[in-house]
Amino acid sequence: MEKSDEQLIFEYQDGSTKSLEELFERFKRRILNFALRILGNRADAEDVTSEVFLALQTKKQLFNPKAKFSTWLFTIARNQCLDKIRNKKKMISMWFTRNDGSREEKEWEIPDKQNLAPQELEREETIRQVKKAIENLPLEQREALVLREYQDFSYSQISEVLSCSLEQVKILIFRARENLKSTLPSILSEGNND
Amino acid sequence: MTDHNTIKELLCAYYDGEATAEEEMLIKNHIKECRECSLEYKNFSKISQSLKLYPEENPSPDLEYKLSSNQQEGKMQNTNVKSKLDSILKPILAGEFIIIIAAVILIGHLATTEGLKKLASGRLKSAADDIGQQYSLKNNTIVAKSSTADSRSRQQEYKKLNVTQNSHINSQPSSQAVQYEPYYLQSSYPMTTDGRQDMLQEKYLNKSSTDISRAAMGGYPGIEAGYESIMPQPYPMTVGQFNTEEYSTIIENEFLTVSENPLSTFSIDVDTASYSNVRRYINASQLPPVDAVRIEEMINYFNYDYPNPEGDMPFSITTKAAKCPWNKEHDLFLIGLQGKVPEEVPPSNLVFLIDTSGSMNQPNKLPLLISAFSMMVNQLTDKERVAIVTYAGSAGKVLDSTKGDDKQTILDSLNRLYAGGSTAGNAGVQLAYKIAKDNFIKGGNNRVILATDGDFNVGVSSTSELTKMIEEKRKEGVFLTILGFGDGNYKDGRMQELADKGNGNYYYIDTLKEAKKVLVSELGSTLFTIAKDVKIQVEFNPAQVKAYKLIGYESRMLKKEDFNDDTKDAGELGAGHTVTAIYEIVRGNSNEEFTKVDDLKYQEKKIIKSDEMMTVKLRYKDPDGDTSKLIQETIGSQDIKEEPAGDFKFASAVAEYGLLLRNSKFKGTASYQNVLKSAKESKGEDKFGYREEFIQLVDTTNTLDSRSSSGGINFK
Numbered sequence: 001m002e003k004s005d006e007q008l009i010f011e012y013q014d015g016s017t018k019s020l021e022e023l024f025e026r027f028k029r030r031i032l033n034f035a036l037r038i039l040g041n042r043a044d045a046e047d048v049t050s051e052v053f054l055a056l057q058t059k060k061q062l063f064n065p066k067a068k069f070s071t072w073l074f075t076i077a078r079n080q081c082l083d084k085i086r087n088k089k090k091m092i093s094m095w096f097t098r099n100d101g102s103r104e105e106k107e108w109e110i111p112d113k114q115n116l117a118p119q120e121l122e123r124e125e126t127i128r129q130v131k132k133a134i135e136n137l138p139l140e141q142r143e144a145l146v147l148r149e150y151q152d153f154s155y156s157q158i159s160e161v162l163s164c165s166l167e168q169v170k171i172l173i174f175r176a177r178e179n180l181k182s183t184l185p186s187i188l189s190e191g192n193n194d
Numbered sequence: 195m196t197d198h199n200t201i202k203e204l205l206c207a208y209y210d211g212e213a214t215a216e217e218e219m220l221i222k223n224h225i226k227e228c229r230e231c232s233l234e235y236k237n238f239s240k241i242s243q244s245l246k247l248y249p250e251e252n253p254s255p256d257l258e259y260k261l262s263s264n265q266q267e268g269k270m271q272n273t274n275v276k277s278k279l280d281s282i283l284k285p286i287l288a289g290e291f292i293i294i295i296a297a298v299i300l301i302g303h304l305a306t307t308e309g310l311k312k313l314a315s316g317r318l319k320s321a322a323d324d325i326g327q328q329y330s331l332k333n334n335t336i337v338a339k340s341s342t343a344d345s346r347s348r349q350q351e352y353k354k355l356n357v358t359q360n361s362h363i364n365s366q367p368s369s370q371a372v373q374y375e376p377y378y379l380q381s382s383y384p385m386t387t388d389g390r391q392d393m394l395q396e397k398y399l400n401k402s403s404t405d406i407s408r409a410a411m412g413g414y415p416g417i418e419a420g421y422e423s424i425m426p427q428p429y430p431m432t433v434g435q436f437n438t439e440e441y442s443t444i445i446e447n448e449f450l451t452v453s454e455n456p457l458s459t460f461s462i463d464v465d466t467a468s469y470s471n472v473r474r475y476i477n478a479s480q481l482p483p484v485d486a487v488r489i490e491e492m493i494n495y496f497n498y499d500y501p502n503p504e505g506d507m508p509f510s511i512t513t514k515a516a517k518c519p520w521n522k523e524h525d526l527f528l529i530g531l532q533g534k535v536p537e538e539v540p541p542s543n544l545v546f547l548i549d550t551s552g553s554m555n556q557p558n559k560l561p562l563l564i565s566a567f568s569m570m571v572n573q574l575t576d577k578e579r580v581a582i583v584t585y586a587g588s589a590g591k592v593l594d595s596t597k598g599d600d601k602q603t604i605l606d607s608l609n610r611l612y613a614g615g616s617t618a619g620n621a622g623v624q625l626a627y628k629i630a631k632d633n634f635i636k637g638g639n640n641r642v643i644l645a646t647d648g649d650f651n652v653g654v655s656s657t658s659e660l661t662k663m664i665e666e667k668r669k670e671g672v673f674l675t676i677l678g679f680g681d682g683n684y685k686d687g688r689m690q691e692l693a694d695k696g697n698g699n700y701y702y703i704d705t706l707k708e709a710k711k712v713l714v715s716e717l718g719s720t721l722f723t724i725a726k727d728v729k730i731q732v733e734f735n736p737a738q739v740k741a742y743k744l745i746g747y748e749s750r751m752l753k754k755e756d757f758n759d760d761t762k763d764a765g766e767l768g769a770g771h772t773v774t775a776i777y778e779i780v781r782g783n784s785n786e787e788f789t790k791v792d793d794l795k796y797q798e799k800k801i802i803k804s805d806e807m808m809t810v811k812l813r814y815k816d817p818d819g820d821t822s823k824l825i826q827e828t829i830g831s832q833d834i835k836e837e838p839a840g841d842f843k844f845a846s847a848v849a850e851y852g853l854l855l856r857n858s859k860f861k862g863t864a865s866y867q868n869v870l871k872s873a874k875e876s877k878g879e880d881k882f883g884y885r886e887e888f889i890q891l892v893d894t895t896n897t898l899d900s901r902s903s904s905g906g907i908n909f910k
Contacts, residue, residue, distance in 0.1 A: 017265075024265055032257070033250050042251070049253065050260040057264065127247050134248070148210060149245045155212045174206040180241050 005069035013060055024053060027070075030151060031077050037146045038081045040135040044088075048080045055080070068157065075161045078143060085139070126186075133183040141176035148173055201231055209238040256558070444485050444748045446858055449741045449780065451788045452734040453799065457754040459731040460747045461764035462531065462773045469495035472855065473887075476894050481901075482855060489852030490746030490775065496848065496884055498772045498841040500532035508725040509533045509767060511827055513810060514842045516835035518778055519872060520850050520864035523786065525779045525834055527742075528842050529732075529810060533724050533771040535575065542578040542639040543595070547626040549646035549679075550584040550611055559679045563645050564608050566677075566709030571605055574598030575770050581629045582607055585622025595633040602883075623660060630672045642667075645677040677713075678702040725767040725814040727822060730775065731757040736799075738807045738831050741780040741788045743860065745849050757813060760822050767814070776849050778860070807831045843876035844885065851892055857901055866896035 003011075003019075005026065011019035031052050035045035055076050063072055134142060143162055147153040153161070155169045162169065201224050207213045208221045225232045253261070450458070468491035475482035503510040512530035519526075546567060554560040574580065578598030584590050593607040626642045634640055664674055678701065703709045729752060734742055744751075756762040767773065780786055807829045813822040838846045851869045853861040869892050877885045 020265060024261055028253055028257075028261055029250065032253050036251060037248070042254075046254060046257040046260075049257060050264060053261055053264050123247070126244065127249065130244055130248050134245075149242060150248075155207070155210065170203065170207050170212070173210070174203045177206055177238060177241055178202075180245075181237060184241070184244060 006065075009060065009063055009069050010065070013063070020057070023056070023069075027073060028053070031073070034074065034077055034146060034151060035081055037134055037150060038078075038139075038142060039084060040131070044084050048077065048084055051080045052077045067160075070151075071153075071157045071160050074147065074151065074153070074157075075163075078161050081143075129184060129186070133180055136183060137176055137179055141172050141179065144169055144172035145176035145180075198228075198231065201228075202234055205231060205235055206238065209235065259557075444488065444856075446856065446860070447744050447746075447748055447751075449743045449778075449788055449860075451741045452736040452739050454791065456736065457731055457733055457757075458742060458744055458777070459729065459752040459754050459757045460744065460775070461750045461752055462728045462730065462767060462775075463490050463494060463747060463750050463765050468492055473891060476891050476898065479894075479898060481895070481898055484856045487852055487855045488746060488749070489849055489856070490750070492852050493746065493774050493776065493845050493848045494772070496844065496888070498530055498532075498774060498845060499878075500530045500772055500841075502532060503534045507534070507825075508814065508816070509728075511810065511812065511825065513827065513829050514835075514838070515779075515807075515829070516838040516842060516846075518862075519837065519846055519868060520853070521778070521860075521862035523780070523784060524862075525781060526838060526842075526846055526849075527777040527779050527808075527829075528838075528845060529730065529775045529777075530841075531728070531767065531771075531773040531812075533767045533769055533773075535770040541635050542598075542641065543630060543633050543635045544578060544580050544639075545595075545626045545630045545642045546580065546582045547622055547642055547644040547646075548582060548584050548592075548611060549622075549644075553647055554679070555612075559647055560611065562703065562706060562709060563677070563679055564611060565706055566703060566713050567608055567645075568605055569710055570713040571598075571601055571608070573768050573771075574601065574604070579633055579635070580604050581626075581633065583622060583626045583629060584611060585625075591625065591629070595629060623663065627663070627667050627672055631667075631670065634671065639673075640671055641673045641675055643675045643677065645679060647679050676701070724769050725816065726819075727760070727762075727764040728767050728773075728812065728814040729757050729762075729764045729822075731811045731813075732777070733809045733811070734779075735804055735806055735808060736782070737801050737803065738782045738805075739779055740782050740784050740786070743778045745776045745778060746852065747775060757811070760815070760820065774845050776845060805831055838872075840876055840878070843872050844878070847872035847876065848888070851888075851895070854899070855895070866892055866899070870896070 003022070005023065008019040008023050008026075012023065028049060032045055032049045035048040035052075036042060039045050039048065052073065056073065059076070063069070134146070137145065140162065144158050147158045147161060148155075155166055155173075158173075159166050159169045162172075164172075201221065204213060204217050204221055205225075208218060213221065225235060468486065468488035471486055472482045472492065475486070500512040501510050510532045512528070512532065514528045514530070516526055518524040548560075548563065548567075550560065554563070571580070576597050576599035579595045580593070580598055581591070581595040582593035582604075584592050592610065593604060596603055598604075623642075623644070626644070630640055630642050668674070731754070732742075750765070752762065752764070765773075780788075809826060809828045812825040814825075815822050837843070847869045850861075850864045850872070851866075853864050854866060854869070870889060873885065873889050873892060877889070880886055
């Protein structure tokens with residue numbers, strides 16, 4: 001049977017490097033995509049991901065045996081993201097913006113858009129809108145929603161990660177969705193008339 | 195009725211399955227009546243669906259690399275005594291520090307002379323500086339440690355602890371931003387590092403703090419001249435750069451009984467990286483990790499004098515058998531392939547034009563480029579001529595046009611490259627073309643291979659002017675191939691255009707794998723590859739052979755059914771290449787016991803009587819073919835020599851050395867002395883001194899290896 005995340009971290013605390021590897025495998029993609037959605041920037045998200053896994057190793061003893069591992073790890077990830085945002089504010093990130101002011105796209109695989117079929121183009125456009133909509137959400141709403149929608153976290157897990165009350169989580173997620181509704185009207189309009 | 199907003203809020207939680215039972219009831223009832231709210235509920239799932247469109251992204255190769263080096267560090271921390279030592283040391287030192295602070299304050303209070311006060315404040319200032327530096331470093335470094343770096347880093351930490359109060363309970367000692375250098379990049383690590391390394395090491399031991407801080411700043415720029423003669427071999431790491439090398443575990447082939455496993459199937463392997471990597475370690479006075487030792491690559495590093503193929507055959511097969519030098523009960527059996535050197539391959543005149551500007555100073559640029567070119571150089575023959583031109587602040591000739599079989603000279607000059615300065619692309623292109631023209635081979639393959647990240651920024655760099663020149667040169671018969679390196683290649687279009695105009699191709703190289711594919715397989719295929727997907731299958735005769743063990747090739751093993759499956763990929767054979775595989779064999783009349791499996795009850799094994807020992811089958815495809823061809827050869831039992839001779843002897847010496855380095859449980863009576871003796875006796879002509887170098891290497895290893903029962907000198 002597959003070991004639980006918690007089992008793995010306990011084993012790692014006892015010195016099993018195999019378990020650490022497994023944890024890396026399980027979570028690297030999740031953390032990367034979480035950070036990507038919070039920060040909206042690939043380079044920063046990668047930085048954060050590597051910081052998170054570094055922290056996992058240096059702080060492994062701080063893991064509370066009663067807690068859920070994913071909650072703990074995402075709390076670290078969230079804090080790293082906040083650090084990143086804070087540091088970003090201090091710097092004027094001129095170099096990373098393009099002429100049109102948009103943030104840099106992942107530069108290492110820009111797809112060739114000329115060969116795309118019309119449906120594909122439309123899909124691309126929707127994805128772009130979704131990305132923008134998420135990016136434009138207020139930070140806390142974004143955090144809560146991303147954890148809910150992409151990481152499938154329960155409200156209580158989210159409240160732990162964001163260190164706020166359950167009630168607040170409810171409100172954050174609700175407001176995030178309301179916000180998305182107004183920024184993504186095209187998506188909602190389809191098929192509503194039937 | 196509850197107002198819509200409250201319901202909506204509840205709806206949201208209800209949608210996520212987070213509503214209480216009471217709320218659920220309320221909502222269910224409300225939705226039935228209220229169209230607006232039921233629409234709202236549907237909207238939630240639409241939002242979810244559209245959010246799911248945001249594609250999950252995979253970690254970039256760069257991140258993967260960072261993560262794996264992180265992990266490596268974690269492993270070391272786990273197994274390291276250091277962390278434990280530190281935890282004891284730190285409190286003590288911290289305590290000491292508090293006393294120092296107290297003393298300084300006391301002195302400040304008590305002293306009446308200005309001098310003492312100044313002294314104290316100076317000290318505090320430098321402490322503050324150190325803290326600042328540490329922080330600025332901490333942000334962009336991932337620090338990994340090696341056991342060898344431990345003593346140094348501890349020293350450093352000691353120094354820091356004396357000047358900084360806290361701030362680093364969890365922070366790592368970081369003397370320098372660690373470059374991510376996977377082992378394959380380091381196998382041809384630039385020599386610029388080694389001279390500094392050794393000169394620094396002594397001073398390090400002298401504990402001169404200024405030296406330590408200078409080392410942290412990146413070494414001694416002044417001492418670059420003249421170090422080549424002092425230290426001809428690359429050293430694995432620079433000061434403050436920690437070992438993050440990783441090797442996948444090799445599970446050594448075991449003895450297999452012929453009755454149960456009559457077929458042994460593997461793919462040929464022409465790689466030689468392991469040998470140079472081992473050499474790098476030994477020359478740095480370290481034993482390589484056992485998993486870095488791939489014996490087949492070590493054996494194949496050397497060229498053996500097998501007969502040239504006759505007729506249409508792309509390669510010849512040589513088989514030899516003799517008594518095993520490290521186990522008198524066993525025999526060795528060698529299979530050697532010699533690739534044909536086709537007559538129709540035109541001679542090549544290649545000029546490597548390498549961008550060494552500052553922007554290339556990233557692991558995935560210049561070091562990757564050097565590794566990639568080194569691999570290509572290994573494939574060159576005396577038909578090729580190679581020159582190297584670099585362009586940075588100014589264009590320079592690093593290597594005059596040299597024959598391709600003088601590999602060491604070419605590799606040495608590759609290893610001398612380092613990145614720095616801005617890019618004068620134009621001057622470089624001009625110089626490269628001039629060399630290409632000066633060494634022009636009529637009817638040959640005259641080509642400039644430009645490797646760059648595409649950032650031409652000094653001098654006349656207008657694309658149209660460059661392309662005009664390149665077009666001209668093409669008419670003169672010099673072609674251009676461009677290799678793009680590094681991510682974020684913004685000058686993509688320019689490079690594409692240049693290559694197009696130069697009648698050449700443009701490749702983008704991000705990983706070593708890609709480099710190998712492009713440089714060795716694709717670029718090479720037009721020049722060098724003579725057979726692809728070469729697989730070997732040996733069927734042993736149980737009457738003659740009881741058990742066998744293939745030495746090396748652990749990562750190249752194939753399933754027996756893969757042999758006849760043309761879709762299964764295998765190794766390529768280049769023109770003039772030799773490939774060697776060695777089996778250790780236990781003869782049928784041996785008393786050794788291998789199997790613990792009972793005889794089958796319902797099946798009877800039928801052994802066909804035969805004097806043959808084995809049948810060697812080979813499958814290969816022509817370089818442009820899709821279906822494989824089969825070659826068979828049977829080996830009789832009569833011709834087993836008393837001991838290996840000539841090239842076979844040398845190959846078996848290399849195998850024996852490999853077993854010793856791996857500390858293999860099958861090494862028998864192997865010893866470095868035996869290896870030395872056999873290697874010296876079978877050195878032969880040794881045109882380029884590779885075998886002599888091997889002998890030196892074994893000699894050095896002999897003094898290094900103090901593992902018990904290794905056959906090496908034991909100093910205890």
